[in-house]
Amino acid sequence: MTPPPLPPHQTPRPPKKQDRPLALLNARLVDPASNRDETGGILVENGVIVAMGAQVTRANVSQDAEVQDCLGRVLAPGLIDMRVQLREPGEEHKETIETGSLAAAAGGVTSMVCLPNTDPVLDDVAGIEFIARRAREVRRVKIYCYGALTQGLEGKDLVEMGLLADSGALGFTDGLNAVRDVQVMRRALTYARSFDALVIQHPEESGLAAGGAMNNGELSTRLGIPGIPAYAEVMMIERDLHLVRASGARYHVAHVSTGAAVEAIRKAKQEGLRVTCDTAPPYFSLNENEIGDYRTFAKLSPPLRGEADRRAIAAGLADGVIDCIASDHAPHDVESKRVPFAQAEAGVIGLETLLPIVLEPYHKGAMSLLATLRCITSRPADVLGLPQGRLAKGVPADMVLLDIDRAYRIDVSKFRSKSKNSPYDGRPVQGLVLRTFVDGRTVFALEGERA
Amino acid sequence: MIGSPSAANAFFPHRHLLGIEALSAAEIERLLDLADSYANLPKDDERARKLLRGRTVMNLFFETSTRTSTSFELAAKRLGADVIAMSVGTSSIKKGETLLDTAMTLNAMKPDVMVVRHNESGAVNLLSQKVDGSVINAGDGRHEHPTQALLDALTIRRRLGKLSGLLVAICGDILHSRVARSNIHLLTKMGARVRVIAPLTLLPSNIDRMGVEVFTDMKKGLKDVDIVMMLRLQLERMQGAYVPSTREYFRFYGLDYAKLALAKPDALIMHPGPMNRGVEIDSEVADDINRSVIREQVEMGVAVRMACLDALTRNLTGNQ
Numbered sequence: 001m002t003p004p005p006l007p008p009h010q011t012p013r014p015p016k017k018q019d020r021p022l023a024l025l026n027a028r029l030v031d032p033a034s035n036r037d038e039t040g041g042i043l044v045e046n047g048v049i050v051a052m053g054a055q056v057t058r059a060n061v062s063q064d065a066e067v068q069d070c071l072g073r074v075l076a077p078g079l080i081d082m083r084v085q086l087r088e089p090g091e092e093h094k095e096t097i098e099t100g101s102l103a104a105a106a107g108g109v110t111s112m113v114c115l116p117n118t119d120p121v122l123d124d125v126a127g128i129e130f131i132a133r134r135a136r137e138v139r140r141v142k143i144y145c146y147g148a149l150t151q152g153l154e155g156k157d158l159v160e161m162g163l164l165a166d167s168g169a170l171g172f173t174d175g176l177n178a179v180r181d182v183q184v185m186r187r188a189l190t191y192a193r194s195f196d197a198l199v200i201q202h203p204e205e206s207g208l209a210a211g212g213a214m215n216n217g218e219l220s221t222r223l224g225i226p227g228i229p230a231y232a233e234v235m236m237i238e239r240d241l242h243l244v245r246a247s248g249a250r251y252h253v254a255h256v257s258t259g260a261a262v263e264a265i266r267k268a269k270q271e272g273l274r275v276t277c278d279t280a281p282p283y284f285s286l287n288e289n290e291i292g293d294y295r296t297f298a299k300l301s302p303p304l305r306g307e308a309d310r311r312a313i314a315a316g317l318a319d320g321v322i323d324c325i326a327s328d329h330a331p332h333d334v335e336s337k338r339v340p341f342a343q344a345e346a347g348v349i350g351l352e353t354l355l356p357i358v359l360e361p362y363h364k365g366a367m368s369l370l371a372t373l374r375c376i377t378s379r380p381a382d383v384l385g386l387p388q389g390r391l392a393k394g395v396p397a398d399m400v401l402l403d404i405d406r407a408y409r410i411d412v413s414k415f416r417s418k419s420k421n422s423p424y425d426g427r428p429v430q431g432l433v434l435r436t437f438v439d440g441r442t443v444f445a446l447e448g449e450r451a
Numbered sequence: 452m453i454g455s456p457s458a459a460n461a462f463f464p465h466r467h468l469l470g471i472e473a474l475s476a477a478e479i480e481r482l483l484d485l486a487d488s489y490a491n492l493p494k495d496d497e498r499a500r501k502l503l504r505g506r507t508v509m510n511l512f513f514e515t516s517t518r519t520s521t522s523f524e525l526a527a528k529r530l531g532a533d534v535i536a537m538s539v540g541t542s543s544i545k546k547g548e549t550l551l552d553t554a555m556t557l558n559a560m561k562p563d564v565m566v567v568r569h570n571e572s573g574a575v576n577l578l579s580q581k582v583d584g585s586v587i588n589a590g591d592g593r594h595e596h597p598t599q600a601l602l603d604a605l606t607i608r609r610r611l612g613k614l615s616g617l618l619v620a621i622c623g624d625i626l627h628s629r630v631a632r633s634n635i636h637l638l639t640k641m642g643a644r645v646r647v648i649a650p651l652t653l654l655p656s657n658i659d660r661m662g663v664e665v666f667t668d669m670k671k672g673l674k675d676v677d678i679v680m681m682l683r684l685q686l687e688r689m690q691g692a693y694v695p696s697t698r699e700y701f702r703f704y705g706l707d708y709a710k711l712a713l714a715k716p717d718a719l720i721m722h723p724g725p726m727n728r729g730v731e732i733d734s735e736v737a738d739d740i741n742r743s744v745i746r747e748q749v750e751m752g753v754a755v756r757m758a759c760l761d762a763l764t765r766n767l768t769g770n771q
Contacts, residue, residue, distance in 0.1 A: 218657035222472070224572035224594030224632060227656060294573030338551055340571030342592070 021045045022440050023061040027070035027401070029053070031077065032374035033381075033390035042075065044397040047439030052391055070401060076373055078110025078141075078398035078436060080380040080389045081354060082278060083254060083326035085175075085347070086143075088134065090119025095331035095418045097131070101140035102416035103351040105444035108433040109327070110398035111142040111381075111388060112351070116153070117175035123148035123159045128167045140443045141436075142398070144384070146171045146200060149188050155179050158188055162195050170384045171198035171252065176301060176346075178236055180206040185240060189249040198383070200252045201240055203261060204302055208232035213342040215288045215303045223294065225341055230305055234260035241268050244275060252383060253277035255328055257302040259312025266321045276383050277321075278375075280328035281350060281357035282423065284314040290423055294341040297423045300328075301346035317375065318367050324383060325375040327354040331419030349417050353410060355402070356429035363430050369404070397440035406432040463762035467579045467586040470595035471636040479604070479637060486605050486758035490751060494529060499757070503532035506764055509562035510536040512589070513550070513569040518724060518749060519589050519598075523566045526756035535562070550574060551581055558582040563767055564760060567591075572629075585763040587756075593627050599723055600633035602755040604641065606748050607678060610719060615642035620672055620714070621663075622648040623682035623704060623731050626655050626693070630723045631682060635661050648672035650704065652693045669704055673713045681706050681722045684731050697730045707733040711742070719744050 025041040029052060041056030042049055043065070061067060081104065087095040104112050114131065116122035122131065122145055135143035147169035151157045161172060172192060178201060179185040185201075192199045209228045214220050216227025237253055241264065244251045256262060256279050268275045282300055287310045290298035298304055316322040330347025337344050358376055361367040381389025388398045412425040436444035463478060471479070492499060508527040512520050520536060527534045537557070548556075550569070557565070564585045567575045572592030579586040590596040604614055611617065619638050625631045625647050638645050639662040647658060648666045659665055666672030673679060684700060694700045701707075706720065720736060720743045728734045737743055 216656050218660040221655035221657055222632070222661065224592050224629060229656075294576055335549065338577070339549060340569065340574035340577060340592075342571050342573075 021062060021065040022397070023056065023058075023065045023067045024075060024399075024401075025056065025058060025061070025067060025069055026072060027075035028072055029391055030074050030369060030373060031391040032370045033077075033378035034392065035370055036391070037370060039072065042391065042397070042399070044437075044440035047397055047441070049391060049393055049395050049397050052393065073434065074402040074404045075391070076400055076402060077377040077389050077391055078400050078438065079108050079354060079376045080384070080386065081109045081112040081327045081329070081351065081376070082324055082380040082384060083280070084112045084114050084329035084351065085117065085331065086114045087331055088118065089130065093418075094333050094336075097134040097143065098138050099416060099418045100329070100331075100351065101135075101138050101143065103329075103349075104141045105436045105438075106416050106433065107327075107352040108355050108400035108402070108436050109141060109351055110400065110436060110438045110443075111144065111386065113144045113146060113170055113384065115173065115175040116146055116148040121148050121153050122146070122169075123151050123153070125160070125163055125167045128164055128169050132168055141438055142388075144168065144170045146173045148172065149174045149179060149199060150184065153177050155181055155184055158191055161192060161197050165195055165197055170386075171200050173200035173254070174202065176202055178202045178204045178206050178209075182239060182243070186243045186247070189240075189243050189247040189251065193247050193249040196250065198250045198252055200254050201236065203233045203236045203253050203256065204228070205232040205235040208235070213299065213303070214291060215305050217288070217306060219288050219291065223291070223341075228303055230258045230309060231260060233258045233302060234264050237261050237264050241273065241275070244268070244273050245271075248274070250274045251276075255280045255283065255302060255326070256316070256322065257283045257305050257313065258309045259316075262312055262316035262321050269321065276323045278324035278326045278380070279313050279317065279322050280326055281354060282328075282348060284310060284317060285357050285360060286310070286423060291341075295423075296337040296339070296341055296344035297348060297421050299341060299344050299346050300348060303346075314361060314366065317361065318371070320371075323375070324380040325354070325358050326380070327351050329417075330421075331417055332421045333419055337421050347421070349415070349419055349422050352415050352417060353422060353424045353429075355433060356410070356431045357424065359404070359431040360429070397437055399437045400433055401435040403432045403434055405430055408432060462765060464766075466763070466766060467588075468597055468759055468763060469576050469579060469586065469588045471597045471600050471633045471640070472595065474640070476640045479601070479640060482601060482755075482758050482762060483605050483608060485762060486601065486751070486755040487609065489757040490605070490609070490754035499529055500531040502761055503527065503530035503764060506532045506563040507561065508532045508534050508564045508566065508760065509557060509560075510534065510566045510589075511553075511557065511568070512536075512538045513567075513574070514590070516568055516589070518752070519568065520566075522749070522752040523587075523589065523756050526753050527564075527760055529753070530757055530760055532563075532760070550578060554578045554581055558584075563764060585767065587759055587763065590629050593629050593632070595633045595636075596629040597633050598752070598755055598759060599630050600637040601759070602748055602751040603634055603680065603721060603723070604637055605751045605755055606721065606744050607719070609747075609751070610744060611677065614638065617643045617677045618646070618675060619643050619678040619680060620646045620648055620676040621680045621682065622669065622672070622706065624653045624685050624693075625649050625658060625682065626653045627685045628682050632661075634680065635663055639663070646672050646676065648704070650694060669710055670713055673710055676714045677718055679706060679711065679714055679718055679720050681720065681732050683723065683725065684727055686727070697727075701730055705729070705731055705733060706736055708736060711736060718742070721745065721748060724749070
């Protein structure tokens with residue numbers, strides 16, 4: 001018996017009637033979903049792309065359209081960030097849906113999915129609806145959420161997956177907690193299969209991770225910080241893969257950080273299991289040495305690994321085993337980070353650095369522009385079942401206009417995010433967001449730029 | 452050379468003493484020479500008593516300690532400083548104040564030197580970034596305990612006349628030991644060869660990368676060593692079962708005469724204290740006046756801490 005199809009994740013809000021069509025002309029249209037990289041224009045009516053390509057020129061656009069010359073710059077689908085924490089409700093001193101939305105728009109992110117680890121936890125319909133309502137009120141970028149996999153993220157009792165999916169939860173995860181009890185995980189995956197719901201795991205063998213604050217190895221020995229062995233990650237993934245094989249469920253591994261995990265996922269995909277994964281920018285752009293003298297901005301969960309694992313993650317992105325890149329945006333206030341290393345909260349902000357760090361492999365020549373952008377546009381859209389993340393007729397006009405080569409230094413003091421815990425402050429990067437569109441509406445425009 | 456003001460900065464070009472890892476062999480040598488001269492000084496020496504007159508030394512212990520805090524207090528008093536001892540039990544950190552809030556509050560009282568112990572690795576480093584005076588690490592988590600390594604080195608040097616070329620075995624709970632890490636840094640920098648001996652559950656990963664030889668068999672590890680440095684089995688820090696029983700531990704890793712016989716005939720026995728007699732060290736061995744230098748270590752502790760206080764305050768302005 002085939003399980004019934006998953007109900008629509010979220011009923012699309014009917015776009016508000018726009019006064020004028022929007023014509024973006026003379027752009028370099030880069031669409032990873034269709035492998036297009038060509039010069040042309042895009043015409044948007046009522047928030048939806050109605051025409052695109054070389055034929056969209058000034059001559060073909062109606063008189064009343066708002067016309068913008070893109071000066072040959074890259075116009076790509078808006079980024080889809082499949083893993084953020086917005087801290088609302090419960091920790092509004094760290095971030096809110098409003099400040100997180102500003103940060104997202106400035107970073108070229110037009111859709112993001114927040115984790116359920118708020119206070120209260122998003123484990124009931126009311127919680128999911130709260131996020132949707134706040135997103136409507138703020139009305140900047142599209143905000144989705146995952147439901148908790150177990151009630152209160154406690155790893156015991158399942159949430160009402162069917163009801164939560166109906167009210168818009170795009171998947172189910174216990175956030176930063178791995179589901180420790182294998183029987184609970186088995187039931188969660190099996191039940192999720194009934195609705196074909198996506199289950200997302202934080203891959204860390206809990207017993208091995210307990211008490212650890214950084215990657216286990218020479219550096220943790222020198223610093224005297226309890227370490228988490230790298231194999232804790234692949235152990236959890238391999239455990240879960242048996243359950244995925246038995247249940248047929250859709251399983252997504254969040255923020256993989258080790259080469260061993262990439263290999264396990266590669267084999268599972270070759271076997272035909274419904275497995276996908278993502279990583280976050282720190283895992284291919286930084287290694288554990290970033291911690292230096294107890295730098296808490298380099299404390300993450302999973303922890304930054306050694307150089308060999310960093311290279312393996314970069315290679316996994318290049319060969320496509322790693323499907324997506326998510327910012328893993330984790331805002332923390334100063335008080336959560338300015339404490340002894342082991343006591344500090346894990347995580348870094350990432351919404352406003354996602355694009356330039358993701359572009360690093362492209363600028364270094366390790367990946368094509370289409371391949372890098374695919375990890376933050378069409379692939380996460382496919383995993384999440386969202387229509388956006390591509391440039392095509394009939395698709396919501398969520399787009400980002402980029403100066404792909406522009407070089408600058410990351411300046412955290414200018415970030416819109418309420419928290420400033422970024423490990424990238426001062427890093428020289430390339431790739432600047434000039435303008436961000438959601439349903440054809442400009443939600444961010446860089447000051448002082450003509451385009 | 453005691454208190455010679457012309458030696459400022461060049462003598463010890465660090466504002467804080469946070470660990471041995473950042474020190475050069477020459478700096479360690481100078482600290483040991485200075486400590487040696489303090490060790491030879493009568494305890495009521497008047498010249499010494501003027502050195503830190505008007506200076507305030509604040510002992511800030513977030514973790515309980517008897518010998519280290521007392522030793523620092525005595526060292527500071529012998530140099531004529533005003534000493535304030537704060538322990539966690541009486542401070543407001545228990546009322547939810549953060550480490551840095553406490554540090555800032557105390558810093559406002561303008562201590563010249565803060566002597567800090569904390570149960571988290573890196574905490575003293577963090578605190579040192581926020582205060583105006585000098586900071587001495589009196590032990591942070593399992594990271595470093597620099598004055599212990601210095602006093603161990605001074606004890607060895609006074610007995611054997613050198614550090615270079617010696618073979619030193621550090622035995623026991625290396626994993627949780629800041630004393631072991633500081634000693635490994637110091638001894639390898641000074642040209643000694645270091646072995647670590649422990650069951651593998653008490654050895655941190657990649658410890659060999661710190662320049663030591665690893666032994667799990669104490670009988671092999673003790674062969675021909677000049678120094679046997681025992682570590683306390685830190686029962687209070689054990690989160691899980693690292694060793695099955697103290698009985699088994701003593702049988703394989705406790706220092707008794709049978710195992711000691713494998714070391715050099717005149718090998719010295721050291722222990723940073725406090726000892727668990729019958730767990731990591733046999734009582735008779737610990738009290739053997741011909742072999743054990745444990746009491747001497749405590750004595751050298753005061754001299755080493757006087758040297759550290761002297762060296763650091765030479766870099767401070769005012770009160771000269």
